Amino acid sequence: MKRYQIVKWLMTVVAVLLLPAMYLVPALAERRGLFSWMLYGLYILVVLFVWGVTGKGNRNVSRGFDPEADNQTLDETREVLRERSRWKGI
Numbered sequence: 001m002k003r004y005q006i007v008k009w010l011m012t013v014v015a016v017l018l019l020p021a022m023y024l025v026p027a028l029a030e031r032r033g034l035f036s037w038m039l040y041g042l043y044i045l046v047v048l049f050v051w052g053v054t055g056k057g058n059r060n061v062s063r064g065f066d067p068e069a070d071n072q073t074l075d076e077t078r079e080v081l082r083e084r085s086r087w088k089g090i
Helices: 003-025 033-053 058-063 069-089
Strands: none
Touching: 003 033
């Protein structure tokens, strides 16, 4: 998992540094066309996807999150709410 974090941060640094490099490096400035901007936008979307995959929701599953225990709690809560709504209807 450590390598994945390094790759994620490296991709982010490249995405941030590529934008000023397109204006400051003459070789990249020549290739500033619509196609280059579309590729840069696609790269930004890939970086955002990589950051989203490593979000908080996925960490819970990898750290032993048990959906059955959580579902049991939800079922108990639903049952309590059903009982309350039956008594209020009378």
